[in-house]
Amino acid sequence: EEEFRAEVEERLINEEYKIWKKNTPFLYDLVITHALEWPSLTVQWLPDRTEPAGKDHSVQKMVLGTHTSDNEPNYLMLAQVQLPLDDAEADARHYDDDHADIGGFGAASGKVQIVQQINHDGEVNRARYMPQNSFIIATKTVSAEVYVFDYSKHPSKPPLDGACNPDLRLKGHNSEGYGLSWSIFKEGHLLSGSDDAQICLWDITANGKNKTLDAYQIFKFHDGVVEDVAWHLRHEYLFGSVGDDHHLLIWDMRSPAPTKPVQSVVAHQGEVNCLAFNPFNEWVVATGSTDKTVKLFDLRKIDTSLHTFDCHKEEVFQVGWSPKNETILASCCLGRRLMVWDLS
Numbered sequence: 001e002e003e004f005r006a007e008v009e010e011r012l013i014n015e016e017y018k019i020w021k022k023n024t025p026f027l028y029d030l031v032i033t034h035a036l037e038w039p040s041l042t043v044q045w046l047p048d049r050t051e052p053a054g055k056d057h058s059v060q061k062m063v064l065g066t067h068t069s070d071n072e073p074n075y076l077m078l079a080q081v082q083l084p085l086d087d088a089e090a091d092a093r094h095y096d097d098d099h100a101d102i103g104g105f106g107a108a109s110g111k112v113q114i115v116q117q118i119n120h121d122g123e124v125n126r127a128r129y130m131p132q133n134s135f136i137i138a139t140k141t142v143s144a145e146v147y148v149f150d151y152s153k154h155p156s157k158p159p160l161d162g163a164c165n166p167d168l169r170l171k172g173h174n175s176e177g178y179g180l181s182w183s184i185f186k187e188g189h190l191l192s193g194s195d196d197a198q199i200c201l202w203d204i205t206a207n208g209k210n211k212t213l214d215a216y217q218i219f220k221f222h223d224g225v226v227e228d229v230a231w232h233l234r235h236e237y238l239f240g241s242v243g244d245d246h247h248l249l250i251w252d253m254r255s256p257a258p259t260k261p262v263q264s265v266v267a268h269q270g271e272v273n274c275l276a277f278n279p280f281n282e283w284v285v286a287t288g289s290t291d292k293t294v295k296l297f298d299l300r301k302i303d304t305s306l307h308t309f310d311c312h313k314e315e316v317f318q319v320g321w322s323p324k325n326e327t328i329l330a331s332c333c334l335g336r337r338l339m340v341w342d343l344s
Contacts, residue, residue, distance in 0.1 A: 013336070032081060034112035038066040040077075042126045046134050057082040063137060064114075065124025073162050074123050076139055076149060078116040118149055119158040119165070126180045132187040136204075138170075140180050146170040146192050148204060168207060172200035172215030179229040185236035193226030199241055199251075219259050221249060228274045234282040242272035248287055250299060265302045267295060276319045280326035288316030294331045294341075309341060 024031045046061040064077040122142030130136040135152040147166035154165075170190070179193025188205035199222075200215035207213045224244035232238035237253040241261075250263035270290035278284040283299045284306075294309040294316055314335035322328035327343040 016336075030084065030110075032083075032110040032112065034081075036064070036066075038068045038072070040064040040124070041067050042124055044128060046078075046129055048134060051085070057084050059083075061115075063127045063129060065120065065127050065139070067123035073158075074120045075117040075158060076120045076124055076127055076137065076151075077114050077118070078151060079112050079114050081112045082110060116151060116154070116156045117158045118151060118154045119162055120147070121164045125176060125178050128180045128182060130182045130188070130190075131184045138180055138182070138190055138192075139166075140176065140178055140192065140194075142176050144171075144173040144175050144194065144196070146173070146180070146190070146200075146202075148190075167211075168204060169212045170200070170202050170204075170215070171212055172202070172218055173198060177226065179226055179241070181230045181239070183231045183236065184233060185231075189231075191229045191231060191239055193229040193241055193243070195225045197222050197224055197226060197243070199226055199229055217258070219251065221259075221261055221264075222247065225271075227272060230275050230277055232282075233277050233279045240275050240277065240285060242267065242275045242287055244271040246270065246272060246289075248272060248275065248285070248297065248302070250302070263299070263302050265297070267297070267305070268293065270315075273315065273317050274319050276321055276329075278321050278326065279323060280321075286319045286321070286329055286331075288319045288331055288333075290315045292316060292333070294319055294329070296343075307343075309339075311339060312337065 042065045044063045046063060048061045049058050051058045059080050060083055061078060061080050064079055066074045066077065068074050120139065125140035127137055127139045135150050137149050137151060139147045141147055148168035148170065150167045153167065173192065173194040174196040175194055177194025181191045183189035188203050190202050190204060192200045197220065199219040201217040202213055202215055204213065222241065222243040222245050226241055226243045229239060229241045239251050241249045246266050246268050248265050248267035249261035252262045255262055267287050268289035268291045272287050272289050274288045276286045285297050285299065286294060288294045292312045292314060296306040298306050312331065312333040312335065314333040316331050316333045319329065319331045329341045329343060330338060332338040
């Protein structure tokens with residue numbers, strides 16, 4: 001019975017994917033799909049962008065990881081993808097009658113290429129670059145440690161012995177996790193949340209020649225797994241955290257007791273998996289939960305949510321604001337859906 005159910009579900013997944021793929025020309029200006037050898041639990045665009053002379057595309061880099069089977073090596077990976085320029089001329093000779101689209105930006109142009117692999121102990125739970133220097137990437141590992149790599153110091157092909165050599169190992173946690181956030185104001189200030197119910201803060205600029213660094217502050221207030229942490233994007237002393245205790249906490253490093261949150265609210269009826277501060281509006285924060293909803297909160301009146309988005313059919317695992325538009329929010333769930341919301 002179990003096998004039959006799995007088979008039916010897989011057939012449904014494939015069917016839904018085919019329908020979506022067939023309709024992509026009507027839904028989007030551009031879609032590039034690429035099958036990775038192994039799943040990646042993390043993805044982030046890097047700010048690096050080049051425009052090759054005389055070409056109609058730019059080259060953009062991104063950070064990925066691997067989640068392999070037990071006996072296969074894992075990597076922190078850098079990939080690059082060619083994206084058409086906004087003013088790229090559409091070539092009418094490539095008009096496709098069947099799809100009613102201009103397919104000039106085709107398979108050769110739009111391919112995703114893995115350009116660097118760095119050995120990593122176990123899968124990469126999350127990888128985030130440091131805003132002040134995008135060569136520096138922190139990773140959440142399956143052990144309790146957080147790794148920091150300077151990818152400019154590593155070869156494009158990893159050593160065959162499989163040895164993982166991070167430039168820095170950050171200590172303070174007792175178990176793995178997913179929450180990771182660099183401060184955009186203070187270079188080297190990194191927050192991390194884990195399954196041990198703790199939030200750790202490091203300043204990697206304070207490290208001398210050592211290859212390990214202890215957390216200089218540890219925050220314990222959540223009653224259960226800390227699923228996500230995020231620095232505020234307008235105020236350098238504020239950060240937020242969410243966890244399996246259903247809570248959203250706001251912390252202020254200037255408060256007399258910085259290891260206690262300044263605000264606390266039961267945000268959802270289930271575990272809270274993610275949060276994101278709005279980059280334009282200093283008061284607005286979004287959260288996503290196991291209860292399948294996305295919520296908006298106003299920090300001036302945090303006790304009640306501003307709005308609940310109730311459209312996902314599965315647990316919500318990520319929320320993110322558009323860096324270009326104050327009212328555009330995206331959320332994704334376990335049900336293979338990414339939803340884009342326009343609050344206006």
